[in-house]
Amino acid sequence: MRIVMYRVGEHRRAYHWDGACPRLTGRLDTVEEWGAVPEEKAQAELGLKPCQVCAKES
Secondary structure, eight states, X not given: OOEEEEEEESSOOEEBSOTTOHHHHSOGGXXXXXXXXXXXXXXXXXXXXXXXXXXXXX
16 A cells, blocks of 8 residues: 655645655645545545656656
């Protein structure tokens, strides 16, 4: 089970494998906090999709 990260708050559509992903850490003025959950929960319960930037780098 892989743990993934996501932005809590606005602009939250994807989850990230890479904690340094610019889509996760960019626009700091629009994020209050980050969350971490198992990948399955990110998809099923939070409705998030895999980040396209992280997918290209993996």
